[in-house]
Amino acid sequence: MELDKRREAILAAVIHRYITTAEPVSSSTIAEKYNLNLSSATIRHEMNLLEKSDYLWQPHTSAGRVPTDKGYRFYVDNLMKKTDLEESKKEQIMQIYRKSKEFEQTMKITSQLLSRLTNNIGLVLEPDFINNSLRRVQLTPVGNNRILVLIITDTGLVYQKLINLSGEISEDNLNYLSNFINSKLQEKNIDLANLYNILKEELKRILSLQEQFVFIHSLIEDCFNYRYFKDKVYLNGRINLIRQPEFRETEKLDYLLSFIEKENILAETIRRCLVWENTQVIIGQENRPKEMQDCSLITREYKIKGKPAGAIGILGPTRMDYSRVISIVEYISETLSEILSEF
Amino acid sequence: MELDKRREAILAAVIHRYITTAEPVSSSTIAEKYNLNLSSATIRHEMNLLEKSDYLWQPHTSAGRVPTDKGYRFYVDNLMKKTDLEESKKEQIMQIYRKSKEFEQTMKITSQLLSRLTNNIGLVLEPDFINNSLRRVQLTPVGNNRILVLIITDTGLVYQKLINLSGEISEDNLNYLSNFINSKLQEKNIDLANLYNILKEELKRILSLQEQFVFIHSLIEDCFNYRYFKDKVYLNGRINLIRQPEFRETEKLDYLLSFIEKENILAETIRRCLVWENTQVIIGQENRPKEMQDCSLITREYKIKGKPAGAIGILGPTRMDYSRVISIVEYISETLSEILSEF
DNA sequence: CTTTAGCACTCTCCTTGCTAGAGTGCTAAT
DNA sequence: ATTAGCACTCTAGCAAGGAGAGTGCTAAAG
Numbered sequence: 001m002e003l004d005k006r007r008e009a010i011l012a013a014v015i016h017r018y019i020t021t022a023e024p025v026s027s028s029t030i031a032e033k034y035n036l037n038l039s040s041a042t043i044r045h046e047m048n049l050l051e052k053s054d055y056l057w058q059p060h061t062s063a064g065r066v067p068t069d070k071g072y073r074f075y076v077d078n079l080m081k082k083t084d085l086e087e088s089k090k091e092q093i094m095q096i097y098r099k100s101k102e103f104e105q106t107m108k109i110t111s112q113l114l115s116r117l118t119n120n121i122g123l124v125l126e127p128d129f130i131n132n133s134l135r136r137v138q139l140t141p142v143g144n145n146r147i148l149v150l151i152i153t154d155t156g157l158v159y160q161k162l163i164n165l166s167g168e169i170s171e172d173n174l175n176y177l178s179n180f181i182n183s184k185l186q187e188k189n190i191d192l193a194n195l196y197n198i199l200k201e202e203l204k205r206i207l208s209l210q211e212q213f214v215f216i217h218s219l220i221e222d223c224f225n226y227r228y229f230k231d232k233v234y235l236n237g238r239i240n241l242i243r244q245p246e247f248r249e250t251e252k253l254d255y256l257l258s259f260i261e262k263e264n265i266l267a268e269t270i271r272r273c274l275v276w277e278n279t280q281v282i283i284g285q286e287n288r289p290k291e292m293q294d295c296s297l298i299t300r301e302y303k304i305k306g307k308p309a310g311a312i313g314i315l316g317p318t319r320m321d322y323s324r325v326i327s328i329v330e331y332i333s334e335t336l337s338e339i340l341s342e343f
Numbered sequence: 344m345e346l347d348k349r350r351e352a353i354l355a356a357v358i359h360r361y362i363t364t365a366e367p368v369s370s371s372t373i374a375e376k377y378n379l380n381l382s383s384a385t386i387r388h389e390m391n392l393l394e395k396s397d398y399l400w401q402p403h404t405s406a407g408r409v410p411t412d413k414g415y416r417f418y419v420d421n422l423m424k425k426t427d428l429e430e431s432k433k434e435q436i437m438q439i440y441r442k443s444k445e446f447e448q449t450m451k452i453t454s455q456l457l458s459r460l461t462n463n464i465g466l467v468l469e470p471d472f473i474n475n476s477l478r479r480v481q482l483t484p485v486g487n488n489r490i491l492v493l494i495i496t497d498t499g500l501v502y503q504k505l506i507n508l509s510g511e512i513s514e515d516n517l518n519y520l521s522n523f524i525n526s527k528l529q530e531k532n533i534d535l536a537n538l539y540n541i542l543k544e545e546l547k548r549i550l551s552l553q554e555q556f557v558f559i560h561s562l563i564e565d566c567f568n569y570r571y572f573k574d575k576v577y578l579n580g581r582i583n584l585i586r587q588p589e590f591r592e593t594e595k596l597d598y599l600l601s602f603i604e605k606e607n608i609l610a611e612t613i614r615r616c617l618v619w620e621n622t623q624v625i626i627g628q629e630n631r632p633k634e635m636q637d638c639s640l641i642t643r644e645y646k647i648k649g650k651p652a653g654a655i656g657i658l659g660p661t662r663m664d665y666s667r668v669i670s671i672v673e674y675i676s677e678t679l680s681e682i683l684s685e686f
Numbered sequence: 687c688t689t690t691a692g693c694a695c696t697c698t699c700c701t702t703g704c705t706a707g708a709g710t711g712c713t714a715a716t
Numbered sequence: 717a718t719t720a721g722c723a724c725t726c727t728a729g730c731a732a733g734g735a736g737a738g739t740g741c742t743a744a745a746g
Contacts, residue, residue, distance in 0.1 A: 026709055039719050044710065062709045062726040102505055138483045142495050146686075150493075152485050160503065162445055238581065239600045242593040250585040250593075257582045343489075369738055382690050387739070405697040405738045 003055075003074070009036060010046050011055055012079045015067045019321050022245045024064030069284035069318060072296070076281050076322050085327045089117070093332065097339055103157065106343075107234045110312060110336055115237025117328050119244075120316030121260070123299075124234040125267055127157055127309035127340070133189035137181045139174045147174065149223050154189060155304040156343045161223050167214035176206070196224045231267035235260065246294065246317040259291035260315070270311055274301050279326050284318045296320055300329050303337040312336065346398075346417075352379060353389050354398055355422045358410045362664050365588045367407030412627035412661060415639070419624050419665050428670045432460070436675065440682055446500065449686075450577045453655060453679055458580025460671045462587075463659030464603070466642075467577040468610055470500055470652035470683070476532035480524045482517045490517065492566050497532060498647040499686045504566050510557035519549070539567045574610035578603065589637065589660040602634035603658070613654055617644050622669050627661045639663055643672050646680040655679065 003011065013034040017025045027044040030036065036043070047065050050056045055071040058064070067075070093113060100106045107124050114122025132153035140148045145165040152158050177199075184190065184198055203216055238257055247253040260266050269289055273280045282297045292315070299313035312333055314325055346354065356377040360368045370387040373379065379386070390408050393399045398414040401407070410418070436456060443449045450467050457465025475496035483491045488508040495501050520542075527533065527541055546559055581600055590596040603609050612632055616623045625640045635658070642656035655676055657668055 024709090028709075040709090041711095041719050041721090042717085045718090048711075058710085060726055061711090062707095062724085064709070101507060135486060136483075138481075140479075140481050140493060140495075142501060143478060143499060144686075146499070148493065148495075148501055150483060150491065152483075152491075156486060156489070158485060158491055158503075158505065160501075162501065164444055239597060242585070242597060248593075250591075254582060254585060261582075343487075367738090371738080383738095384690050384692090384740095385688085388689090391740075401739085403697055404740090405695085405736095407738070 003050075006036070006038075007046050007050060008079055009034075010043060011050055011067075011071060012075060014047070014050075014056060014065055015071065015075050015079075018067055019319055022319060024059055024066050026064035029064070067319075069286065072283045072318055072322070073286075076283070080323050083323050083327050085331045090331060093117075093335060097335060103340075103343065106336070106339060108236075110332060111234040111236035113332055114312060114314050114328070115240055118314050118316065118320070118325050119237075119240045120314045120320065120325070121238055121241065122234075122236045123266075123270060123311075123313040123315060125270055125310040125312070126232040126234075127155070127304060129153070129157075129159060129192065132157065132307075133191055134185055134195060136185060137178065137195070139178045141169075141171055141174060145169075147219070149219075151192075155307065155309065155340070157304075163218055163223050165214060165218050167211070169211075169215065173206075177202075192224060196220065199224060231264045233263050233267050233270075241316065244317050244319075246319065252294065256291055256295065259289060265289070270297070270299055270313055273297070273299055274311055276301065276308065279330055281322065281326070294318065296322075298322075298325055298329050300333040302333045302340070304340045306341075309337075309340065346393075349379075349381075350389050350393060351422055352377075353386055354393055354410075354414060355418060357390070357393075357399060357408055358414065358418050358422075361410055362662055365662060367402055367409050369407035372407070410662075412629065415626045415661055415665070416629075419626070423666050426666050426670050428674045433674060436460075436678060440678060446683075446686065449679070449682060451579075453675060454577040454579035456675055457655060457657050457671070458583055460675075461657050461659065461663070461668050462580075462583045463657045463663065463668070464581055464584065465577075465579045466609075466613060466654075466656040466658060468613055468653040468655070469575040469577075470498070470647060472496075472500075472502060472535065475500065475650075476534055477528055477538060479528060480521060480538070482521045484512075484514055484517060488512075490562070492562075498650065498652070498683070500647070500683075506561055506566050508557060508561050510554070512554075512558065516549075520545075535567060539563065542567060574607045576606050576610050576613075584659070587660050587662075589662065595637065599634055599638065602632060608632070613640070613642055613656055616640070616642055617654055619644065619651065622673055624665065624669070637661065639665075641665075641668055641672050643676045645676045645683070647683045649684075652680075652683065 010030060013030050013036070014025045017029060017033070027047055028040040030043050031038060031040040047056060050071075051058065051065065054068055055074060056065040057068050059066060096109060096113060097106070100109050107126060111122040111124045114124070132155055134151060135154050136152040138150040138152075140150070142148050142162065145168055147163050147165060147169075149161045149163060150158060151160070180202055181195065181199065190198070200216060200220055203220065204212060207215060241247045241253055241256070242250075247256075269292070272288070273282055279298060279300045284296060285293050287293050287295065287297060294317065295315050296318045297313060297315050299311055301308050301311050303309055312329060314329060316325075353373060356373050356379070357368045360372060360376070370390055371383040373386050374381060374383040390399060393414075394401065394408065397411055398417060399408040400411050402409060439452060439456060440449070443452050450469060454465040454467045457467070459465075475498055477494060478497050479495040481493040481495075483493070485491045485505065488511055490506055490508060490512075492504045492506060493501060494503075523545055524538070524542065533541070543559060543563055546563065547555060550558060584590045584596055584599070590599075612635070615631070616625055622641065622643045627639060628636050630636050630638065630640060637660065638658055639661045640656060640658050642654055644651050644654050646652055655672060657672060659668075
């Protein structure tokens with residue numbers, strides 16, 4: 001697993017070259033374009049050894065070398081120098097964010113930024129509702145026994161859910177409930193699970209038995225039971241991948257894209273690899289879902305007022321400019337955290 | 344422009360065959376597979392004439408024939424027999440719809456259904472807000488001088504908008520405003536433009552001059568001015584197109600997909616071709632945007648409680664099963680209208 | 687006059703064989 | 717330890733040729 005400096009330099013050069021040209025890299029290119037002061041023969045020799053230890057491979061005998069997953073892994077862990085995003089790019093990003101005052105649009109913009117800046121697929125996971133404390137709940141009748149429930153969290157996020165009751169409820173009762181909930185919420189910060197219990201108790205107290213049957217089921221179970229809250233993933237830039245030579249064959253792309261359309265599975269996949277305040281890089285075969293094993297996934301959490309909220313990421317072929325992509329993901333996660341905290 | 348019965352039958356056969364195989368159709372295939380009781384030579388003769396009048400064309404001299412846009416147009420207008428969707432499919436669609444109780448999800452499901460059933464791109468335009476009468480407005484404080492405005496229409500749709508005020512407003516004032524608006528709304532059905540004026544007057548009456556400055560700008564202009572409401576298009580199944588042989592070259596696909604990502608232009612394009620209670624078929628070059636001129640667009644309005652609301656459509660290569668696609672679009676538009684009316 | 691069999695013709699697609707070039711691994715000399 | 721030199725391997729590209737698909741035209745048959 002240990003490589004001497006020279007071999008490392010050659011590996012880095014091969015990866016750098018392959019990332020930019022997408023074509024197998026020959027020993028002579030390295031000798032010419034990278035100032036290693038070595039002849040192509042020496043480089044050839046070293047490349048041969050790198051191949052023997054699985055950092056590189058050859059598509060065929062008379063072709064140049066291509067990095068393996070292991071090669072990329074070593075590069076990311078040991079060789080890559082972290083770059084900072086140029087100030088002008090940072091400014092551009094800020095400008096685009098400034099246009100949006102709305103939560104949903106901010107999410108959308110984020111996924112767009114991620115995909116455009118990296119030419120890969122941009123991913124944004126909505127803030128995880130469960131972790132939040134609640135600030136306010138509002139029940140509004142919408143007609144035909146339907147109620148619009150607004151849940152406003154401490155972090156300023158607004159969730160809405162429209163529910164159908166199987167029976168009637170008076171507007172007075174609804175107001176009473178709203179007020180009851182809000183006064184409870186003001187006493188101390190309460191999360192969804194708490195609210196679920198408190199509300200259930202209160203409904204039992206104030207409602208008749210039949211009424212209980214109607215409301216405890218449709219209002220409480222459908223709405224305040226956290227299991228209801230589904231994963232939402234903002235996806236952008238699927239099309240970018242058809243420009244990548246690794247997806248020249250459309251079946252491959254089809255295979256990947258069909259997979260990532262499954263929102264909940266994708267969200268779970270992303271969540272699984274998150275590490276607090278760390279950018280995660282999952283390369284090729286390291287990905288659990290076999291559909292993603294030709295790709296690398298870069299993820300990072302974002303925060304709202306210091307608390308973990310959701311995650312962003314990018315997905316693209318293993319041949320990607322890791323250094324740049326990581327710096328983009330990190331800057332965007334930081335910026336998004338700031339912006340959502342101000343909301 | 345007139346064709347005799349036999350020539351029509353041959354044109355129909357060629358189109359039918361081409362739709363299913365995606366390959367140029369030869370005279371002998373027609374002679375063999377379609378019971379026209381004609382030799383391939385005769386069919387060849389007729390095809391030649393069809394080509395001379397631009398209903399068909401040949402990719403090269405020794406290839407079969409392919410329908411032109413004009414050919415498809417004639418087919419759709421004169422030859423195609425309308426089919427009804429099979430009952431089992433209808434039942435499937437209903438079942439999928441039944442799962443969704445929410446507006447946004449219903450929109451999403453609709454675009455999914457359209458794309459899956461036709462293997463093309465499914466399009467759904469959100470109901471047009473402007474045409475609706477209002478039933479109820481609710482102003483909820485969300486903290487940090489932010490107000491969540493809910494607008495509920497007669498047709499039961501809920502629109503929300505979060506606005507930032509540049510100054511403070513008391514919860515009492517907010518409640519007063521909500522009540523004021525709602526009492527006005529109960530008097531008679533009022534649309535957005537009316538509300539805008541009434542509200543402006545009332546704010547002028549109850550607020551001090553500085554307060555007016557703050558609210559009339561941020562509350563009224565940002566929220567009740569209908570220009571705010573942007574087009575939202577639910578798009579689904581972009582990936583389907585890569586399976587179509589006409590998009591084998593990825594640049595073509597890229598070209599089209601980049602275009603349709605422009606939500607407002609796409610919405611405008613769709614709206615432009617709507618005709619009340621009619622399914623519109625726009626074939627190839629008939630499309631205004633040049634990016635869509637290899638495609639056909641099928642659109643139809645849906646209604647909420649009998650009133651025109653939004654539109655659905657599908658977009659795919661000109662080689663599509665028009666009869667089937669139209670029946671799908673029509674059934675889904677009908678079903679969607681019913682479902683949204685019940686909401 | 688309409689239909690059709692027959693045939694020459696055209697064009698694509700596939701195969702084959704060949705060459706040039708890229709890039710390698712190995713060996714022997716430095 | 718490094719490198720020049722060379723034989724070797726594999727691909728990409730091109731040309732030539734043949735098979736096959738499908739046509740348009742002509743002339744004969746209905």
